[in-house]
Amino acid sequence: MTEDHLPPDTARHSSRPGPAGGQRSPVPAFGSTGGRHNISRGARRVAGVDAARGFALLGMTAVHTLDLWNDDAGRATLNGLLFSGKSSALFVTLAGVSLAFVSGGRAPSAGRRMVAARWSVAARAVVIALVGLLTGLLDPEPENILVYYGMFFLLAIPFLHLRIRYLLLGSALFALLGPLLVWWARTSLPSADAYEDPTIVDLVTHPLAVGSNVLLTGAYPALAWMTYLCAGLALGRMDLRSVRVQVRLVLAGGALSCLAWGSSLLALHVLGGYDAIRRATPWISERTIDQIVVVEPDSQMPTTTLWWLVVPGPHTNTPPALLLCLGTAVATLGLFLLVPRTVSTWLLPLAAMGSMTFTLYTAHLAFMSFDVYENAPSLWFWAQIACFALFAVLWQRTVGQGPLEKVVSAVTHDVRRRVLARDTAPDTPA
Template sequence: MTEDHPRPDPARHGSRSGPADGQGPSAAASASSHGGGEDIRVTRRVAGVDAARGFALLGMTAVHTVDLWNDEAGRATLSGLLFSGKSSALFVTCAGVSLAFVSGGRVPSVGRGMVAVRWSVAARAAAIALIGLLTGLLGPAVDIILVHYGMFFLLAIPLLGVRIRYLLLGSALFALLGPWLVWWSRASLPGVDAYSSPTIADLATDPLAVALDVLLTGYYPALAWMAYLCAGLAVGRMDLRSLRVQVRLVLVGAALACLAWGSSVLALYALGGYEAIGRATPWMSGRSIEEVVAVGPDSQVPTTTLWWLVVPGPHTTTSFALLLGLGTALTVLGLFLLVPRAVTRLLTPLVAMGSMPLTLYTAHVLFLSSDAYEAPFWVQIVCFALFAVLWRRSRGQGPLENVVSSLAHQVRRRVLTRDAAPGLPG
């Protein structure tokens, strides 16, 4: 969730010198933050990713504060259709893009440079997870993603040097096999709760339950949601300045989303899935099933029949839901990368919000845990936008982003400056 572009380092790519784009994100962000020159094309690319992340933050705020389902009409609201599940999928996909940026851009770091990057990502993961464990103590009425986010980063460490084709293959495998592992764990393990936010007290008293929650049984099970992060890593390795790449992201994403949704609808309504779910889950009305299909469940998805695995609803963790979320995320990311520079300036508040998502997301969780949680959605968004714009112009990185990235930089520099690094993951 943190967006960080470290200063270029001679040891970053080991003994190999990559093309300019490999170091571009780091150089551009460092220059723009410290008053030096910048590569306008690379800065625009980073701004597009930040805008997409800001849009995801807007969507996640809407999901937590606006009704997603209209009980009287028996259908999803506009916010439910646009944002439920899709904003968090976009968050994680953008996280993969950011990991690609900090690990070398189009040309991954090698040698000691990659070792240093991997240790810095591990430090970043631990810091984000710790923030999540602490905020969970507040007991907000939302499912905090930060602990799971930290696990996504840890699982991504071995993938940082992998080629694009294998990252895309990994994304497909996580999307296809992950839901079966999640299904089996929820059906076989007694007493699992997919809708709790792990806390530091939980980690101290029952670390195994926390591990199962983060990996398999929780709201954002890592062994399935890694499909988003792998795809984001692959996208971050591409030439995002290329118009052809940007257009392909939009077209492929839209096609993937339509294919996932269409296949699910075919299985549910033409092949008998809807009726089979109704027979196997008699305590749920037809309208309740439709709500799960449209905006996701209020609790765990029942495991009464395998037909539930064709449901495309948000947070059902089916292959159809994952591919629909991924297709939507790629489309949105491609569209923001396509936005002309003149229009990007009009999106300054969104870009500023997207540059400090950890700070604003944590503030959102704190807000929901306070007595003011009933304030309108737009009040939160206006406050976030004003703070983000003013803070970015005066201080640069968001407060929590600065803390996390400083820790990661310290770890990275320490690895790079050591004479030898025996036993480190390379």
């Protein structure tokens, strides 16, 4: 959400010696030859990632503003089907892609450059989390992902040097083991629901409770949602300029979503999971169970039976739910990487929004702390999107980076510079 939108680490890579005579990676920013054509392809790649991030912002705004479930009809709305859980999963997956960009691109950085990348990611995490904790004081209606985002980045630091296969393995392990840890925490830890939207005051007064919430029991439990970040890191290590890779992302993402959804329906309706859930939770109606399966629970997931772990509903934090949303995120990224080749002009507002989602999402949370949108949700949804697009396009053309993005960029670049200067100091002649 606070990415620099150009791979700063890879953008400086060349075959010339680095500081203190160290050899830099031969991988340039936008291609193996560094020619004009490759720069154009690289620019399209970044525009595609930004457009996908802008689409995620649009989806999260819709989820927070519009209805997800039609009570009269007893079914999910189109908004609920398209965006619930999937937009936030796309956000976190794209965060992993951007972390891959700033830690070496297709070839992970090594040595002092990796040390500098890790420290800059840690600084990025602190700034994002701090803004999230301060925004929480406004008590916005939707869950605030910013604090969790900071934790995602901190947890990603040990994974920055890994290759694609190990990142995918890590994503799979988080998808399988994370839900079990979340389940255990919600049935064992006291005050599991105490801090749905932690603030800076909560962190000071009850740091352990806030920590357990962000890691395990909150709206975006980090130990489960690292599924998306590890997968995003793996995607960022791929050649996202390649049409073949882009098509494979669309096909693989779609296949993963279908597999997750199909296996969940098999467990629920063929193996008896749905009936077991209904027997173990008799105070919940079938319509409510259906809502959890399709859209998301109104509050915390019940823990009356382990069969709940086969439910595919967004924000249930079960293995099928994580893999379903991951599949849609991967497919969406692939589509946006393909689309700019033919209709890039139409995506300019979306890409501009995606280049400053930290700023716009924070503004969205501030707006949602007021109740004015409840009387005319559709009007206020489109008003937000129009304002976001207009502001983003004008700001990007006149200033460049978004306001909060500029702050994060300044902090992280300063940290990177200091780490590299510290590491090269012993080699400096007296």
